[in-house]
Amino acid sequence: MRIILSGKTPGGICNTVAFRNRLEHNVDIEIANYRNPVFIMGDIMQRIYLDHNATTPLHPEVKKAIIESIDVFGNPSSLHEDGRLARILIETAREKVAALINADPEEIMFVGSGSEANNTVLSLVSCSGARCSLHSPADSDLITSTIEHPCILETSKCLENRGTKVWRVGVDNRGLVKMDDLEQAVSENTSLVSIMMVNNETGAIQDVERALKIAHNSGAMFHTDAVQAVGKLPLDVKKLDVDFLTISAHKIYGPKGVGALYVRKGTPFCPLIRGGHQEMGRRAGTENTLGIVGLGRAVELRASEMDTETERLAQLNRLLREGIESRIENIHFNSDPACCLHSTINVSFEGVEGEALLLYLDYEGVEVSTGSACASGSLDPSHVLLEMHLPVEFAHGSLRMSMGRSTTREEIDHVLDVLPDIVNKLRRMSTVYGGAR
Amino acid sequence: MNSWLYTDKVKDHFMNPRNIMFDDAEFQYDAEGRTGNIKCGDEMIFYLKVDPDTLTITDCRWKTFGCASAIASTSVLSEMIKGMTLEDVRNISNVDIMNELGGLPDNKVHCSVLGDKALEEAINNYYREHGMFEKVRDTESRIVCECLNVSEEEIEHAVLEGARNYYQLQEMTKIGTSCGKCSEDAKERLSFFLDKHVGIKVCVQP
Numbered sequence: 001m002r003i004i005l006s007g008k009t010p011g012g013i014c015n016t017v018a019f020r021n022r023l024e025h026n027v028d029i030e031i032a033n034y035r036n037p038v039f040i041m042g043d044i045m046q047r048i049y050l051d052h053n054a055t056t057p058l059h060p061e062v063k064k065a066i067i068e069s070i071d072v073f074g075n076p077s078s079l080h081e082d083g084r085l086a087r088i089l090i091e092t093a094r095e096k097v098a099a100l101i102n103a104d105p106e107e108i109m110f111v112g113s114g115s116e117a118n119n120t121v122l123s124l125v126s127c128s129g130a131r132c133s134l135h136s137p138a139d140s141d142l143i144t145s146t147i148e149h150p151c152i153l154e155t156s157k158c159l160e161n162r163g164t165k166v167w168r169v170g171v172d173n174r175g176l177v178k179m180d181d182l183e184q185a186v187s188e189n190t191s192l193v194s195i196m197m198v199n200n201e202t203g204a205i206q207d208v209e210r211a212l213k214i215a216h217n218s219g220a221m222f223h224t225d226a227v228q229a230v231g232k233l234p235l236d237v238k239k240l241d242v243d244f245l246t247i248s249a250h251k252i253y254g255p256k257g258v259g260a261l262y263v264r265k266g267t268p269f270c271p272l273i274r275g276g277h278q279e280m281g282r283r284a285g286t287e288n289t290l291g292i293v294g295l296g297r298a299v300e301l302r303a304s305e306m307d308t309e310t311e312r313l314a315q316l317n318r319l320l321r322e323g324i325e326s327r328i329e330n331i332h333f334n335s336d337p338a339c340c341l342h343s344t345i346n347v348s349f350e351g352v353e354g355e356a357l358l359l360y361l362d363y364e365g366v367e368v369s370t371g372s373a374c375a376s377g378s379l380d381p382s383h384v385l386l387e388m389h390l391p392v393e394f395a396h397g398s399l400r401m402s403m404g405r406s407t408t409r410e411e412i413d414h415v416l417d418v419l420p421d422i423v424n425k426l427r428r429m430s431t432v433y434g435g436a437r
Numbered sequence: 438m439n440s441w442l443y444t445d446k447v448k449d450h451f452m453n454p455r456n457i458m459f460d461d462a463e464f465q466y467d468a469e470g471r472t473g474n475i476k477c478g479d480e481m482i483f484y485l486k487v488d489p490d491t492l493t494i495t496d497c498r499w500k501t502f503g504c505a506s507a508i509a510s511t512s513v514l515s516e517m518i519k520g521m522t523l524e525d526v527r528n529i530s531n532v533d534i535m536n537e538l539g540g541l542p543d544n545k546v547h548c549s550v551l552g553d554k555a556l557e558e559a560i561n562n563y564y565r566e567h568g569m570f571e572k573v574r575d576t577e578s579r580i581v582c583e584c585l586n587v588s589e590e591e592i593e594h595a596v597l598e599g600a601r602n603y604y605q606l607q608e609m610t611k612i613g614t615s616c617g618k619c620s621e622d623a624k625e626r627l628s629f630f631l632d633k634h635v636g637i638k639v640c641v642q643p
Contacts, residue, residue: 353503353507355504355505356503356505356508359442359505372478372504380616392476392478393476396475396478429501429508430500430501430502431471431500431501432475
């Protein structure tokens with residue numbers, strides 16, 4: 001199919017990042033694979049990306065910054081001109097990341113992903129080396145929550161197998177970590193408490209400030225996985241007094257494969273990846289210069305765009321939420337706007353299986369994600385929703401829509417146009433909802 | 438390379454499922470069979486219209502709470518069985534269904550079993566309701582996996598077909614791949630049949 005750019009297409013639609021990327025890269029392929037063209041505005045097919053918690057498209061300015069640096073090939077550890085050039089780029093980016101969260105540049109180390117940062121922090125717990133352990137080996141309990149990202153949950157299971165005592169604090173039905181339970185769990189043996197700042201599936205903002213006080217009061221270190229929070233919530237590590245904080249670039253319109261870990265000055269540390277002096281000896285491996293440049297530019301842009309975007313997303317959240325509520329019956333919102341980021345709406349539809357819903361929406365040009373087990377190939381539906389005591393059948397029928405800087409009102413209107421019919425179709429064929437005879 | 442998750446045929450049957458029973462259908466049927474469990478994320482009901490003289494399926498409908506693969510598998514199955522005798526239908530395996538669809542990803546194979554099982558249940562129910570009890574299958578066989586309706590007999594069958602460990606058993610029957618609660622029971626039964634038929638005494642671990 002050929003695409004003809006029509007002059008009457010609203011600017012808000014064709015100016016979105018997603019659209020531009022598609023036009024430049026793979027629009028022909030995309031269209032050829034869809035028998036029904038979707039979201040036709042004039043002659044244009046536009047896909048609606050509502051999966052920003054999974055990843056985000058590159059910000060055009062980030063893309064520009066990376067392209068401008070693309071020929072910088074030097075090893076940042078080299079002393080010659082090419083090496084020094086790369087070093088300057090990295091250190092500039094470090095300053096930018098530090099500025100966003102009010103850290104000192106030397107407190108920021110670059111890593112390959114948010115998962116790596118989280119693994120690095122948790123690996124400290126099991127470290128018994130005299131110089132790098134957080135506490136003496138006896139004080140080595142780890143406390144985390146039941147709704148963490150799998151990179152925390154699975155690492156904590158691994159630590160458990162190696163003899164570390166792990167406590168996992170549960171959540172209430174809004175998805176908030178129970179602080180009273182955390183208080184019960186900490187002891188003088190606790191070495192680290194790790195609680196995520198914002199949950200990726202529901203957008204629930206955790207009371208990190210309180211969790212941190214509980215941890216520090218018992219003499220434990222505190223880590224927060226802030227991958228879903230950085231660039232969406234104002235963050236000040238000095239005020240917060242956090243010991244470790246995880247950042248990922250690709251959740252904030254930066255490139256994949258790069259993240260950062262904040263390590264408060266004076267905090268004991270031991271590298272996960274050894275064998276090099278890079279990153280002040282904290283992470284071996286030649287730096288991903290271009291990725292780091294992208295991360296630096298991305299956080300800089302977040303600082304300037306965050307406030308207006310937050311306000312805009314709050315309006316879109318209301319629109320989407322009220323729209324779903326008024327059009328579709330027997331639903332359950334798993335994201336309470338009073339305690340969740342407004343960019344995320346997680347909602348369950350009774351009697352509908354999530355993967356089927358996701359793929360019908362995909363066919364209509366709407367890209368979302370689901371907590372259904374069948375979509376991921378795992379056996380159980382979303383651990384986060386189950387921990388919130390959502391009935392299993394509801395968890396199988398959940399959708400996560402996560403909005404971002406490219407999300408427009410027109411897009412939300414389109415989702416509200418197509419969603420009720422899809423839910424209705426699936427319910428009519430459902431064994432549970434359509435009234436099995 | 439196809440950018441879609443599944444084959445074109447899966448997509449076609451998912452987008453336009455055939456013989457589906459919508460809530461307003463006036464379909465008259467002679468037998469129904471249900472399998473799966475909503476808590477496991479998959480549930481299926483098959484409705485059959487049967488010619489009593491030839492024991493041939495003249496028409497069918499189905500309903501599902503299931504993913505795209507379950508919908509497509511059952512849709513394609515519902516087309517395959519029309520005009521077939523109940524006994525011939527029983528010989529259709531989930532592998533036949535997958536071949537008809539042009540394949541499913543590995544982690545979706547169990548979805549193709551669901552329609553098949555609901556259909557078997559409907560056939561059994563037809564025989565029961567029409568007094569042909571000798572033709573009812575599996576009635577004595579205890580169900581080990583409630584989610585996917587896998588019986589002891591099927592475990593035995595799988596062992597005879599070559600399953601030598603729990604992983605292979607799961608590959609063949611999908612037992613314990615939904616909620617997983619039956620895994621201990623299933624492993625015990627597996628080692629029992631391995632001992633009985635193959636003479637292997639094993640410590641069954643996945």
